[in-house]
Amino acid sequence: xxxxxxxxxxxxxxxxxxxxxxxxxxxxxxxxxxxxxxxxxxxxxxxxxxxxxxxxxxxxxxxxxxxxxxxxxxxxxxxxxxxxxxxxxx
Numbered sequence: 627x628x629x630x631x632x633x634x635x636x637x638x639x640x641x642x643x644x645x646x647x648x649x650x651x652x653x654x655x656x657x658x659x660x661x662x663x664x665x666x667x668x669x670x671x672x673x674x675x676x677x678x679x680x681x682x683x684x685x686x687x688x689x690x691x692x693x694x695x696x697x698x699x700x701x702x703x704x705x706x707x708x709x710x711x712x713x714x715x716x
Contacts, residue, residue: 627707629656632671632682634663640681643695647683650697654704 629647633640647658661668663680672682675689683691683700690703 627654627656627704628684628686629658630671630684630687631658631660632663632668632677632680632684633660634680637680639694643681643683646695646697646700650701650704654708656704 629651631640631643631647633643644660647656650656651658661671663669663672663682671677672680675682675684677689677692679693681692681695682689683695685703685707691700
């Protein structure tokens with residue numbers, strides 16, 4: 627599963643999100659990348675997705691969370707998406 631974290635410098639919630647994603651990365655086989663909101667790519671991504679404030683967490687290209695990210699909610703979302711994958715259902 628592709629995870630993109632849209633971050634900003636000096637953002638406590640962004641730092642917390644990095645730790646949470648790192649904790650879950652191996653368990654769920656996550657491929658993680660990050661984009662800074664202060665870059666042209668980051669500004670465009672934030673505007674296109676309607677993200678209100680950082681961090682923004684995208685799963686397979688879809689904005690799923692923004693702001694303070696809950697490890698419990700992220701785990702539930704990853705589990706839900708993992709069960710929904712057809713290649714794992716058989």
